[in-house]
Amino acid sequence: MDLRKLKKAVIEMDDKEVSKLVKAALQEHIDLNTVLNKGLIAGMKEVGELFIKKEYYVPEVLLASEAFYAGFNIIIPLLKSQNFKKAKVVIGVVKGDIHDIGKNIVKVLIQASGYDIIDLGKDVSVESFINTVVKEKPAVLAMSSLMTTTLIHMEDVIQELVKKDLRNGLKVIVGGAPVNEEFARKIGADGYAKDAARAVKLLDKLTSG
């Protein structure tokens, strides 16, 4: 099977076609990592680029994500966890904030880039972030907030990480509409990304060393 077709189906947001092509690839005994990397992940990478170029917008990315997951959810139970070579990332929207579309888009692009992701969802308490960091030992903690009233909780989490001696070796990145580079620096985060595609590039940069 030509995996470019699978990539194209993801880019064209066609979840039914993606599901059909992945099942066909399994029947043809094509290596699962190859299906994942050259089909699904390659498709989502292209979607990320189209998003940066403003050829795709949020609705297109949401539908492409659905198409990606239509294939990913078939493959993932068959893959061993070690197939994810990249770092582990914990992601969540801070306490008091239930706006999670941006976080969901970041999540799918990060996942599609080969990172092992743990999604804590929205309205995540400081304790929940801290407990997950203790338990999962991620390389990166990613937090988002859409509201100025909840931004403060990003700083609360970082201060608690420092207090509990969990900051060493852990990179913290932040994003969301009211967040900017200056704010990220001020609260002691390691990085800020303006959008989902740039979040992947930031992660690659922070975890490459």
Added chain:
Amino acid sequence: MDKIKSVIEKQIKYAVFPIVCVDHCTRLTGTTFADVSCDGEKIAQVLEYGYSLYEYDMVLLFVDAYVEAQALGCPVSFAPYATLLGPRSDQAYDRTGEVIKAAQLLKKKLKVPVFVSIKGPFTLASFLVGIQDFLKMVLKNPKEAEENLEHVMTFQLEYLKRLLEVGVNIFIGDPVASASVISPNVFKDFAYRPLDTLIKKIRDKGAVSGIHICGDTAPFIHVIDKLNPDILSIEDITLKTNIIKMGGVSTSTILHGDPSNIEDEVKKAMTKEPYLIVSTSCDVPVETNPENIKHMIACAREYSKN
């Protein structure tokens, strides 16, 4: 003197209004948002207090983004501030009557023009369906998206009619219809027509119309230009348009900046724009230091003299 109208008519160059809303005024008065947001008299009282403190050139009656969505059935919580808890359900609670009561009181008491904020139909439909689901719907099932827009338009036209009878001006906030979210084609196909209808109704009644869109507007500024509201409140005021712009100071600066940052942004905006309502790029964050707001207004007043 109605400075806002004077800027629109290009009789004077500048007016000033940082987008101070009910939430910030509630904090100023030491009351709680939950206590104020469902009571027309209290809404008017806190906005009147905000005006007496800052003395800007207009007042915006913006309680929260979910007044209409809640009336149409969306669950909303009010503590500490308004939060949309989910899409349309059976929990309708209509606060539009309280908003109208507040509009009447403010119109009676204040000398500056009163604007009431209503939601753009695209944003309102997305609240009702669920933002993520509505955004997918416009591409996957455009007919259903249109039906939802028609449903909210029926409501908005009636609400608008009642507001215009009070004699207030109207600001339409359409934050989801932003180029940070949707493409120019989606804006043209789904957001444009309902906005156009609302603006024409406002104009027909002789009221002033404004549109506020958050984030990026560059990819469809030419389409917004065709809507031709009297005022356009946007983040990037350097975009070319024939509409009188409102903005110039970022919400991040008003919240986190010091006096010199604020002054720089005010000065820069007023140097570049021949006519401008000096404002913040979005609503003033609740916890903004009042001194920053006062300083912004003082700078705008000072540079207006030049």
